[in-house]
Amino acid sequence: MIKHISRSRWNIPxxxxxxxxxxxSGLPSATLAQGETEPDEEFDKLGKLYAxxxxxxxxxxxxxxxxxxxxxxxDVFNTRLLGIDPSTENRFRFRTGYRLKDNMGELMVxxxxxxxxxxxxRINPGSFVYGILLPSQRHAGVFNDGLADAFLSEAxxxxxxxxVDFYRDAFKGHxxxxxxxxxxxxxxxxxxxxxxxxxxxxxIPNLLNPISDIASETLFLRLKPRADTAMxxxxxxxxGLETGMSFKMNLGSSKKVWAEADFSLAVLRGKISSxxxxxxxxxxxRDSVSGGNFLYELAPPYDEFEQYENxxxxxxxxxxxxxxxxxLRTGLKVESDxxxxxxxxxxxxxxxxxxxxxxxxxxxxxxxYENIGVDLRPRxxxxxxxxxxxxxxxxxNNNDATRELKSMTYEGLFFGIAYTY
Amino acid sequence: xxxLVCLAVLALCLIPMAGCDSEQPQGSDxxxxxxxxxxxxxxxxxxxxxxxxxxANLDGIPDETxxxxxxxxxxxxxxxxxxxxxxxxxxGTGKTPWEYSLEISIxxxxxxxxxxxxxxxxxxSTFNMTPYSDEFATGAQPPGNDCLPPAVCNSIxxxxxxxxxxxxxxxxxxxxxxxxxxxxxxxNLNRWDLACPGSPLLNGEPRMSGTLAAxxxxxxxxxxxxxxxxxxxxxxxxxxxxxxxxxxxPTLQGxxxxxxxxxxxxxxxxxxxxxxxxxxxxSFTVN
Numbered sequence: 001m002i003k004h005i006s007r008s009r010w011n012i013p014x015x016x017x018x019x020x021x022x023x024x025s026g027l028p029s030a031t032l033a034q035g036e037t038e039p040d041e042e043f044d045k046l047g048k049l050y051a052x053x054x055x056x057x058x059x060x061x062x063x064x065x066x067x068x069x070x071x072x073x074x075d076v077f078n079t080r081l082l083g084i085d086p087s088t089e090n091r092f093r094f095r096t097g098y099r100l101k102d103n104m105g106e107l108m109v110x111x112x113x114x115x116x117x118x119x120x121x122r123i124n125p126g127s128f129v130y131g132i133l134l135p136s137q138r139h140a141g142v143f144n145d146g147l148a149d150a151f152l153s154e155a156x157x158x159x160x161x162x163x164v165d166f167y168r169d170a171f172k173g174h175x176x177x178x179x180x181x182x183x184x185x186x187x188x189x190x191x192x193x194x195x196x197x198x199x200x201x202x203x204i205p206n207l208l209n210p211i212s213d214i215a216s217e218t219l220f221l222r223l224k225p226r227a228d229t230a231m232x233x234x235x236x237x238x239x240g241l242e243t244g245m246s247f248k249m250n251l252g253s254s255k256k257v258w259a260e261a262d263f264s265l266a267v268l269r270g271k272i273s274s275x276x277x278x279x280x281x282x283x284x285x286r287d288s289v290s291g292g293n294f295l296y297e298l299a300p301p302y303d304e305f306e307q308y309e310n311x312x313x314x315x316x317x318x319x320x321x322x323x324x325x326x327x328l329r330t331g332l333k334v335e336s337d338x339x340x341x342x343x344x345x346x347x348x349x350x351x352x353x354x355x356x357x358x359x360x361x362x363x364x365x366x367x368x369y370e371n372i373g374v375d376l377r378p379r380x381x382x383x384x385x386x387x388x389x390x391x392x393x394x395x396x397n398n399n400d401a402t403r404e405l406k407s408m409t410y411e412g413l414f415f416g417i418a419y420t421y
Numbered sequence: 422x423x424x425l426v427c428l429a430v431l432a433l434c435l436i437p438m439a440g441c442d443s444e445q446p447q448g449s450d451x452x453x454x455x456x457x458x459x460x461x462x463x464x465x466x467x468x469x470x471x472x473x474x475x476x477a478n479l480d481g482i483p484d485e486t487x488x489x490x491x492x493x494x495x496x497x498x499x500x501x502x503x504x505x506x507x508x509x510x511x512x513g514t515g516k517t518p519w520e521y522s523l524e525i526s527i528x529x530x531x532x533x534x535x536x537x538x539x540x541x542x543x544x545x546s547t548f549n550m551t552p553y554s555d556e557f558a559t560g561a562q563p564p565g566n567d568c569l570p571p572a573v574c575n576s577i578x579x580x581x582x583x584x585x586x587x588x589x590x591x592x593x594x595x596x597x598x599x600x601x602x603x604x605x606x607x608x609n610l611n612r613w614d615l616a617c618p619g620s621p622l623l624n625g626e627p628r629m630s631g632t633l634a635a636x637x638x639x640x641x642x643x644x645x646x647x648x649x650x651x652x653x654x655x656x657x658x659x660x661x662x663x664x665x666x667x668x669x670x671p672t673l674q675g676x677x678x679x680x681x682x683x684x685x686x687x688x689x690x691x692x693x694x695x696x697x698x699x700x701x702x703x704s705f706t707v708n
Contacts, residue, residue, distance in 0.1 A: 121531075123528075123531060123532070126703075200528055201528070205700060209522045210522070211698070306656075306699075315659070
């Protein structure tokens with residue numbers, strides 16, 4: 001979940017930006033006099049408000065969500081990773097600003113959000129070819145071999161990008177003009193993946209009568225292979241200063257069509273929170289039907305399921321009555337780790353003044369966020385707790401976990417409308 | 422002229438497009454599946470079997486009594502004689518009736534929910550009984566001296582002791598002597614009893630040879646869609662059914678037919694070992 005940002009947290013960057021604007025407003029214009037230094041007519045007035053709305057068909061690249069592998073039973077070297085390919089989503093980008101009088105500069109606020117929710121499901125009952133990658137490998141899969149015959153996975157990427165920039169003219173030529181800008185940038189990025197792995201049709205002994213006198217429904221529910229599941233999430237919340245340049249070139253003599261290019265670079269400092277949990281299962285044998293002590297862990301192919309307490313007497317009780325299925329829970333959470341990122345943004349576009357101060361524009365934009373995501377994964381786990389109860393917790397050594405940083409790129413075509421008044 | 426050619430080409434392109442009708446119903450993917458559980462590879466005795474009746478007055482109508490005047494509950498009956506080879510009784514292997522528990526579930530295409538289709542898995546001899554043997558062995562011998570006039574005998578063949586005709590037979594060749602004797606008892610005349618294995622002697626239901634009073638167990642039948650997966654579990658009951666005489670336990674085997682064709686690529690264990698109360702568990706996905 002994105003945390004709501006209180007108004008007070010924005011006070012400092014807004015004040016800084018405002019102070020910067022006021023300071024710069026006292027400086028002479030940085031416009032390079034090249035003989036074409038006449039200010040635009042629109043800047044003769046006291047100031048202008050500017051707003052634009054943009055639709056961006058954005059696709060994330062580099063999410064690297066790999067919930068499972070596809071195992072080839074006939075050729076182990078042919079095992080392939082199955083990844084979740086993030087889809088292209090149509091998102092909006094909002095931009096508004098105020099152009100100061102006398103061409104002293106512009107204050108611009110930009111908000112961009114990206115949200116991608118994608119799934120990867122494979123269901124092939126009875127065919128245990130899907131490698132279980134996300135949960136702990138300890139007892140993953142009904143046969144403890146890390147394979148499932150079906151899995152459902154879902155991955156989500158969320159990015160909120162907020163910018164406050166102050167623009168000034170860098171130079172202005174007959175056809176080409178440029179502005180530089182500095183500002184404040186805040187980026188919140190979340191990534192999460194969860195997956196459930198099934199053993200829908202395992203080849204294990206069934207528990208039908210006459211195995212047990214216990215109602216078969218009870219045994220069915222008790223020993224039916226439970227699905228392994230895992231979740232991994234990470235959040236980056238960072239802020240920092242940015243700078244950049246924008247270029248504008250007239251196309252033709254009408255001065256109604258421009259080509260534009262923008263580039264920005266931000267260095268962000270922030271905090272990273274990450275979380276991981278996993279639940280796998282195992283079968284154990286107890287020394288009595290009710291309660292009792294842990295005897296040993298069953299191993300595939302689970303012959304004990306169809307054995308009798310007295311092998312020579314099929315009318316004796318079934319061993320299955322002493323079998324239990326345990327949950328093996330593993331979890332790890334890291335909060336507020338320091339993190340740093342670099343955000344780069346580039347855009348190429350065409351802008352057309354269709355009517356008075358109304359512009360239409362479209363182009364290609366690319367955002368790059370370095371080390372903005374994190375995948376937390378415990379490495380070594382050790383069982384602990386009461387091994388007789390239905391659930392067994394595995395404690396995790398917090399110092400022995402991997403934190404894999406991820407970089408993200410967003411790119412796509414955009415189209416928008418802008419108005420100055 | 423060029424415009425005319427272009428228009429003609431365009432018209433030709435439109436013709437096949439007009440033929441397409443997106444509203445046409447698509448072909449149904451529904452298929453009929455049948456699951457049959459059978460117990461096979463059971464070892465049992467082989468018998469020479471014939472149909473027999475008495476006709477002292479040669480009127481072609483089976484008599485109500487035997488030549489000694491004993492009343493016959495059934496004028497026409499099935500008689501069995503243990504098959505011998507080199508002076509030793511011989512046995513064969515084949516299917517046998519056996520009670521079993523059954524659970525059939527389905528996973529619908531694209532889901533991970535297991536839906537149980539069978540309402541009960543209880544051992545039930547009416548519904549969960551594997552089919553009888555229906556095979557004939559070679560080398561059948563005629564009744565010979567076991568069918569002396571005025572008896573009339575029509576040979577049926579050499580059958581495994583688990584054949585339905587044998588099981589359902591009610592005849593005892595010498596009911597006065599053998600009313601309380603076990604099947605295949607050798608009496609003091611050193612003559613094999615002609616009662617068939619499993620016969621409840623004179624208390625059973627009579628039937629004509631080659632006819633079956635009760636149908637064979639029906640396969641479990643249902644419609645499946647493409648992508649559906651069927652899960653089948655079954656387990657043998659401990660001990661043979663009443664009237665079935667086997668020398669070794671059978672294996673339990675699951676068979677799946679799709680639109681009448683047997684499916685060979687079942688996933689899992691579709692044939693059990695011959696152990697007591699052995700079970701099977703397999704699945705099949707409609708592709």
